[in-house]
Amino acid sequence: MSDIAYGLKALTGAIKIAKNLKDFQKQLNDSTFQLQISELYDNLAETKMGMAELKDLLRTKDDEIRSLKESLSIKQNVVYNDTYYQVKNDKGNLEGQYCKVCYDDKKKLMRLTKVIEDPGWWKCQRCLETFFEEGC
Ligand SMILES: [Zn+2]
DSSP: OOHHHHHHHHHHHHHHHHHHHHHTTTTSOHHHHHHHHHHHHHHHHHHHHHHHHHHHHHHHHHHHHHHHHHHHHHHHTEEEOSSSEEEEOTTSOEEEEEOHHHHHHHOOOOBEEEOTTSTTEEEETTTOOEEEOTTO
């Protein structure tokens, strides 16, 4: 049973017991009353645990959703220019130089650095691949 269903079942049981206690308070003998109180506490404790687990689950899902939205946003703004990838910023301008090999393989945007001694060449410090850009 899921944490949510378990928590809701325990909560339903707790509410039912509380209603019984209210309706039959004067008719119940001490042992029945104590048993009902004990069951009520158990159900409330299980409800509390179920809700805490639910809270953690929702936080995990929120983190996953946020991460997926960020990945989707980046993916939608990645542009290839025949040499390397660039990312379109909020104003529509292309920024950076990112490794084609790393992005194609693992969807990682690894920034390229200029090879000072060879004008026009860029190098990925991760996979060590080099890229030549005409006109530089
Ligand atoms: Zn690379």
